[in-house]
Amino acid sequence: MSRLVLRGLTKAFGKLTVVDAVDLALEEGEFVSLLGPSGCGKTTTLRMIAGFLEPTAGAIEMDGRVISSPGSVMPPERRRMSMIFQSYAIWPNMTVEENVAFGLKLRKLPSEEVRRRTAEILEVVQMSHLAGRYPAELSGGQQQRVALARAIVVKPSVLLLDEPLSNLDANLREEMRFEIRRLHDEFRITTVYVTHDQAEAMATSDRIAVMNAGRIEQVDVPHLLYTRPRTRFVAGFIGRTNLLEGRLAEGEIALDGFALKVAQLADRVPEAGNRPILLSVRPQSMVLHRTPPSANGRPVLPAMVAERVYLGESWDYVVRPRDSGLRLRVAAPPLQVHEVGDPVWLEMDPRQIAVVD
Amino acid sequence: MTPSASDGAAMSGDTVTVLPRPAAASRAGGLLDRLRNIEPVSLLWAALAAALLFLVAAPLVKLFVASFETQGTGAFTLSNYATAYGRQRYLDALVNSLTLGLLSAAISVVLAVPMAWAVSRTDMPGKGLTWAAVLGAFVVPPYLAAIGWILLAGPNSGFVNQAWRWLTGAEGALVNVYSFTGLALVIALNSFPLVFILVKAALDLISSEMEDAANIIGAGPWTTMWKVTLPLAWPAVLAGFILVFLETIALFGTPAIIGIPARINVVTTQLWQFFEYPVRVEVAAAYAMPLLLVTVGLIAVQKLLLGRKGFVSQTGKGGERRMVRLGPFRWVLFGWCAGVGALAVVMPVLVLIQASFAKAWGRGLALDNLTLRNYALLLFEHEMALTSVWNTIWFSAAAATIAGAIALLVAYLVNRRLVPFGEVLGFLCMAPFVIPGIVMAIGFYAAYASPPLALYGTATLLILAFTARFLPIAYANSQAAVRAVHPEMEEAARILGAGRLQSIARVTAPLLKKSLLGGWLIVFILASRELSAAVFLVGPRTRTMSVLLYDLSEAGNFEVLAAFGGILLAITLVLVAVGMKLAGRDFMLRRE
Numbered sequence: 001m002s003r004l005v006l007r008g009l010t011k012a013f014g015k016l017t018v019v020d021a022v023d024l025a026l027e028e029g030e031f032v033s034l035l036g037p038s039g040c041g042k043t044t045t046l047r048m049i050a051g052f053l054e055p056t057a058g059a060i061e062m063d064g065r066v067i068s069s070p071g072s073v074m075p076p077e078r079r080r081m082s083m084i085f086q087s088y089a090i091w092p093n094m095t096v097e098e099n100v101a102f103g104l105k106l107r108k109l110p111s112e113e114v115r116r117r118t119a120e121i122l123e124v125v126q127m128s129h130l131a132g133r134y135p136a137e138l139s140g141g142q143q144q145r146v147a148l149a150r151a152i153v154v155k156p157s158v159l160l161l162d163e164p165l166s167n168l169d170a171n172l173r174e175e176m177r178f179e180i181r182r183l184h185d186e187f188r189i190t191t192v193y194v195t196h197d198q199a200e201a202m203a204t205s206d207r208i209a210v211m212n213a214g215r216i217e218q219v220d221v222p223h224l225l226y227t228r229p230r231t232r233f234v235a236g237f238i239g240r241t242n243l244l245e246g247r248l249a250e251g252e253i254a255l256d257g258f259a260l261k262v263a264q265l266a267d268r269v270p271e272a273g274n275r276p277i278l279l280s281v282r283p284q285s286m287v288l289h290r291t292p293p294s295a296n297g298r299p300v301l302p303a304m305v306a307e308r309v310y311l312g313e314s315w316d317y318v319v320r321p322r323d324s325g326l327r328l329r330v331a332a333p334p335l336q337v338h339e340v341g342d343p344v345w346l347e348m349d350p351r352q353i354a355v356v357d
Numbered sequence: 358m359t360p361s362a363s364d365g366a367a368m369s370g371d372t373v374t375v376l377p378r379p380a381a382a383s384r385a386g387g388l389l390d391r392l393r394n395i396e397p398v399s400l401l402w403a404a405l406a407a408a409l410l411f412l413v414a415a416p417l418v419k420l421f422v423a424s425f426e427t428q429g430t431g432a433f434t435l436s437n438y439a440t441a442y443g444r445q446r447y448l449d450a451l452v453n454s455l456t457l458g459l460l461s462a463a464i465s466v467v468l469a470v471p472m473a474w475a476v477s478r479t480d481m482p483g484k485g486l487t488w489a490a491v492l493g494a495f496v497v498p499p500y501l502a503a504i505g506w507i508l509l510a511g512p513n514s515g516f517v518n519q520a521w522r523w524l525t526g527a528e529g530a531l532v533n534v535y536s537f538t539g540l541a542l543v544i545a546l547n548s549f550p551l552v553f554i555l556v557k558a559a560l561d562l563i564s565s566e567m568e569d570a571a572n573i574i575g576a577g578p579w580t581t582m583w584k585v586t587l588p589l590a591w592p593a594v595l596a597g598f599i600l601v602f603l604e605t606i607a608l609f610g611t612p613a614i615i616g617i618p619a620r621i622n623v624v625t626t627q628l629w630q631f632f633e634y635p636v637r638v639e640v641a642a643a644y645a646m647p648l649l650l651v652t653v654g655l656i657a658v659q660k661l662l663l664g665r666k667g668f669v670s671q672t673g674k675g676g677e678r679r680m681v682r683l684g685p686f687r688w689v690l691f692g693w694c695a696g697v698g699a700l701a702v703v704m705p706v707l708v709l710i711q712a713s714f715a716k717a718w719g720r721g722l723a724l725d726n727l728t729l730r731n732y733a734l735l736l737f738e739h740e741m742a743l744t745s746v747w748n749t750i751w752f753s754a755a756a757a758t759i760a761g762a763i764a765l766l767v768a769y770l771v772n773r774r775l776v777p778f779g780e781v782l783g784f785l786c787m788a789p790f791v792i793p794g795i796v797m798a799i800g801f802y803a804a805y806a807s808p809p810l811a812l813y814g815t816a817t818l819l820i821l822a823f824t825a826r827f828l829p830i831a832y833a834n835s836q837a838a839v840r841a842v843h844p845e846m847e848e849a850a851r852i853l854g855a856g857r858l859q860s861i862a863r864v865t866a867p868l869l870k871k872s873l874l875g876g877w878l879i880v881f882i883l884a885s886r887e888l889s890a891a892v893f894l895v896g897p898r899t900r901t902m903s904v905l906l907y908d909l910s911e912a913g914n915f916e917v918l919a920a921f922g923g924i925l926l927a928i929t930l931v932l933v934a935v936g937m938k939l940a941g942r943d944f945m946l947r948r949e
Contacts (some may be wrong), residue, residue: 050852076851077859089849093867102863103853154853 008058020214033201036211235280257324264350285352409785416800424642441644464545469552477560490698500610505705535619552597559593607793609889712919731920753884756823764831798890814896834876875940
């Protein structure tokens, strides 16, 4: 049985529908991210799961029991969840230790156990030496660790994280990403993580739900989300890509200036019919050659380098296939140097091309 | 007294503990269930709305209605307006009020702008002293300053004139406080802090780069100040001017103490005369209308001035500020600040203290003139003095507590969006800001003095009036305090298992305590010196210190009067000191 299930979850503020019929199920111990641009409804969804907002339609179930539905919302304090907030919300009037012990004390645990578990979790997040400090005396990263400890120590049924890293600087953010995943591997708490940063979602999650305009566009494991995006939005939002508009007819996809055989694609496409089709081609999936490569069954197009940018880790080329209006972005290793205006041969890998709705 | 803050917060939690009931219980309940869920907050909303209507709206409406009523019968009439504007003397009072307001505001600007510029932008020495002078002028009640200046600049025995005669051998007086200019100066010397606070806040926001930009294309420090810095602060100067103008036209104490002997009649003193036996509330209501309309209009203008973004440079970045180097001229500015401080605070307070320990104040400092009799008289013999001290303390404390509780509840409901139309409550809380105290007092008198409530002469009437009068200050303070506590602070407690009440008690209340205490003290201090509303509403047994001071000033016994003023000042200073200690050094002068 799934731990947490969202069924047709909807939230409207007046006429504005912020979350639109979201369906999602989390298994026990699973880490799922809600990923999307700001305003896509991910935080609203999270706050409905927490019980701070009442859904307009749909329901939230935990362990098979409805905990949120229109007109009936179990209050947050009775859900046995915990949450990490964007502002950390570390109480400035309590020490680190008091912050962490707060939830345990509310559960009326014996003070001996409160002390032991607080000490243990502070050890885990490497904050033991600062237990007596007040939050104002801590750095952003340290406050973040306190927030993590405070949320985990109560062994919640579900852990909710609302953009917890957005206030940290880049290096610390990367460090805390792995910290969050490490804690998840250690405690296996069912987790919903809200973020707009795809790298964050990729590094931490078992599965990612990409949200746009209140809807979930695709839920998948991170690498499939990248290689097999299902919608135009997901293809564009996760990494960079070339979106090619074509036309499917008689087992072939006609693109501007060239064609691809449907049979070569890894994606299953119903061959029948004559209809428009959209392809996502990642810059990393194409290779540039100075001379025509030996035939290996893959499509090769003669092209010309139109622009280039050196990014350190790679070259970012824009090439124009001959007899085509297309401009394709292609990533190449640092040592593969082509001048602007050089003729090149562009090799595509049909298996890495995704058909997008 | 102090826990008022947390009490208020806890109360809100109690009544706000809303809602949601466990899912299993009811899905079929539908509408009924929903009603049950919303009820507690709605009840609180209704209770607050009723309280605010009673405190704010009803007196105003009654004031308006009464101005069209015939005394006794309540029949519709226009004769009140005919009476109120039918005599040259009454019209003169209107003109006098406006002229006095303009003059006092102009003098205040002249006094305060150089001080604000010096403190905010220059390397003038003695900034701490300047701050002390501003705070001092803010703390000394206007009517006490007025009495001090009577002792200083009375035409015959005022110390300044005595000294002048002694120095020059002249016969006449150098200065005469019993004149229109004298009155305007005394008011300005007490009101200039309003201009100072606004202008300094505006100057603080102007980054030095603005001035650098002028310097680099060839403007010297003076040109820069005149052409760049001051124009940027211009809206604040104007706003300060308006505030002092409004303060002046609504002021009762100073015009009554100085103006009446000098035969200068203004609107407030004329209103007072309408309240002499037989009381003509209806005429007073009609006569108060211009005061109300001018205030509402000018506050709107002032809001517009301060709200125009982009004019006052409100850039957050590049905000580095360096002080303008003045060279020897900094001593001139220091002299100016010190001079204002001496005239506004040091001299009047010193003569008051001197008089309070004197057998006859005119004889000055002499060993055989010293006595404690004035204080002894007040503390042990005077039948009303101690009662009035007690009245003042408990009326002010009650008003500060009620205003604080209402303000906190409303601020919390509005900020956390717990009820629809919360802004209506916020608006009602802020509304008294545009009602002069004296007008509000007449409204309270008209609405609640006579039956059915018959509150005339009761403590309740005064407490309610003080509550209404200072509600905007309490509300602005509560709003800032509540806004400063991130809602996530509470949510973090709730998700860990604390109910709404519990999370407010454990998290929100401790975080709000300090700033709410500051707000409570400000209201207490302002209420404890309030005169213009109190003087209309007190009965024989509910006299406050301020009203008793005014009574004593009519009797003309300046030594006892000064001693009583000394007691009031001492109480105020203790409270200010407590406030500074607990709520921060600038708790009274913070610009909201």
